[in-house]
């Protein structure tokens with residue numbers, strides 16, 4: 625039996641997305657920058673995708689810059705803020721994705737910025753009082769705080785953080801890689817400066833994403849060499865991937881409330897099964913419906929002799945899960961997120977993450993094997 629419970633790392637592609645991409649691959653092979661009919665056809669696909677995505681997220685299509693990944697979108701937000709917006713301070717948290725953390729650290733190592741880490745509560749959410757002190761102390765900073773944490777699922781209150789940053793003349797980037805395609809998101813209402821997206825987290829293709837950039841900002845590209853993306857990101861457009869991204873978002877948005885409810889129930893069932901069978905089990909992050917991602921469950925297991933090999937043993941049974949984020953898979957407890965929330969070192973943590981394709985039978989099998997291994 626194959627049990628895929630690693631949907632925060634990546635999701636299987638939707639059949640409708642594969643069909644759309646196949647059609648584009650077969651029929652629209654032109655270079656979107658070419659002026660002939662095949663080129664214009666490809667360009668039309670890119671622009672239609674941009675329009676469709678903008679409509680779903682309530683922003684202007686000119687505010688979307690397609691990228692090769694969520695990582696690239698995060699890089700662009702931070703690097704452009706420093707290069708073009710006069711940012712000298714980055715306010716972030718110790719449990720952001722490495723795409724943000726390592727970029728901020730690199731900018732600091734070049735003495736371009738100073739990083740300030742906001743305090744976190746027990747769930748790993750930004751402490752808003754501490755954030756207010758920091759933005760007041762460093763006006764003009766870039767605040768980079770993720771909407772949902774990819775390892776423990778806790779959700780930050782983006783709307784409130786946005787108000788705090790605006791009130792103190794700071795810029796705000798939010799990494800929405802785990803939430804676009806999973807929640808109804810209104811970028812205009814949020815009033816953020818930057819937001820990052822990656823298609824493969826919601827049943828779209830790998831290697832394509834975008835950066836939302838508020839139209840009030842004037843920035844220059846970090847990838848140069850051509851006039852693509854209105855001179856904001858050089859490189860021949862990934863027409864097939866972009867079409868797949870737009871299709872995946874369209875499918876994800878259809879009946880979203882029903883999907884949220886279905887996956888939330890699977891997660892609640894998993895929690896209930898684990899609690900009844902492993903009394904010492906704990907959960908990292910906020911597991912409430914309102915406070916945590918319905919797709920992610922970080923399970924903190926009691927100390928056990930075979931903790932370090934649990935993931936490998938689960939894999940032997942065909943169960944795919946992860947110990948931390950995808951980047952850290954296989955290295956249980958070697959996670960900057962778990963360290964950041966002071967997860968006890970004698971316990972191991974496994975992240976199980978769900979999607980609309982996850983079934984109760986898969987959950988039952990995973991719980992049964994986990995108990996057997998413990």
Ligand SMILES: Cc1ncc(COP(=O)(O)O)c(C=O)c1O
Nearest residue numbers: 693694695721723774801802822
């Ligand atoms: C929160 C978050 N940000 C950024 C990324 C990077 O996205 P990509 O895989 O498209 O580079 C990920 C993927 O793991 C993520 O979970």
